[in-house]
Amino acid sequence: SxxxxxxxxxxxxxxxxxxxxxxxxxxxxxxxxxxxxxxxxxxxxxxxxxxxxxxxxxxxxxxxxxxxxxxxxxxxxxxxxxxxxxxxxxxxxxxxxxxxxxxxxxxxxxxxxxxxxxxxxxxxxxxxxxxxxxGLGGDSEVALEDGVLSPKILLGPRRLVPLALAGMVHGEAVTSELERQLRAPNPGRMDGRFAVRTGVP
Known part of the structure; x- marks a missing residue:
């Protein structure tokens, strides 16, 4: 020491x-x-x-x-x-x-x-x-608090792939689903969210 x-x-x-x-x-x-x-x-x-x-x-x-x-x-x-x-x-x-x-x-x-x-x-x-x-960076998760009448904005701690980057990398798989979500009569809780297999356990 x-x-x-x-x-x-x-x-x-x-x-x-x-x-x-x-x-x-x-x-x-x-x-x-x-x-x-x-x-x-x-x-x-x-x-x-x-x-x-x-x-x-x-x-x-x-x-x-x-x-x-x-x-x-x-x-x-x-x-x-x-x-x-x-x-x-x-x-x-x-x-x-x-x-x-x-x-x-x-x-x-x-x-x-x-x-x-x-x-x-x-x-x-x-x-x-x-x-x-x-705790706010370019890839930080930004979400609304669940289960409350007046939700707060929550930052992180998870890191997410930005939607624009996901669209560039995965193309049609992302953009066609986003178009479908956009045309839906009601927004879904998981709209704009995608899961990607990374190979990491």
């Missing part, structure tokens, strides 16, 4: 160490697969990984301390936004498949969470970008 953080707080340091240990095999497989992909294509460039504070680290560093790559996606978005816009101060929104992350670019650097990143509901001692996450 002393290699991951020099800060006081034994229980949080121990938790950070445990989470790091659980991530090692996962990131090792990811880095190995990426290095294999680069080698197969004859690319002899060093593999770098974005850390949760927006800095770049070597693949070897990430393999030993994968916990430090937590929140690397939003951090990379902040660094990319600064590069693309040239702005030093901005609020950046990163809309992904299931979440929207909002973070602040402050004097050209990602604003960090002084309390440490939260992983799986646990506060760690990892320096990472300070952000707010909302």
């Amino acid at each position: 002393h290699e991951l953080s020099a800060k006081l707080g034994g229980p949080r340091r121990a938790l950070t160490t445990l989470l790091n240990a659980r991530l090692i095999s996962m990131i090792d497989r990811l880095v190995a697969a990426t290095e294999g992909f680069l080698t197969a294509r004859g690319i002899a460039a060093p593999l770098m990984v974005v850390r949760g504070d927006g800095a770049l680290v070597s693949a070897a560093f990430a393999r030993q301390r994968p916990i430090e790559t937590i929140l690397s996606g939003p951090a990379a978005s902040l660094v990319g936004a600064r590069h693309m816009t040239g702005l030093d101060d901005a609020v950046v929104s990163d809309i992904g498949g299931t979440t929207t992350d909002v973070a602040v670019l402050d004097k050209g650097r990602p604003r960090l969470d002084p309390e440490g990143a939260t992983v799986g509901g646990f506060r760690t001692m990892v320096e990472a970008v300070a952000m707010r996450t909302f």
Whole structure:
């Protein structure tokens, strides 16, 4: 734990160490697969990984301390936004498949969470970008609450294939059914919903 953080707080340091240990095999497989992909294509460039504070680290560093790559996606978005816009101060929104992350670019650097990143509901001692996450992304399920007179809009947590994409991929199977639903005298509860066999148990 002393290699991951020099800060006081034994229980949080121990938790950070445990989470790091659980991530090692996962990131090792990811880095190995990426290095294999680069080698197969004859690319002899060093593999770098974005850390949760927006800095770049070597693949070897990430393999030993994968916990430090937590929140690397939003951090990379902040660094990319600064590069693309040239702005030093901005609020950046990163809309992904299931979440929207909002973070602040402050004097050209990602604003960090002084309390440490939260992983799986646990506060760690990892320096990472300070952000707010909302459960609405490009593929998030949006539904109305069932069985109430005044239903609320519910977001997620399931991820769905957008109907427009399903129509492009599956063509007539989707569009003909949507046309049939459109001509029906009453809307059905499952209108606009399709099940696709994925092969995953």
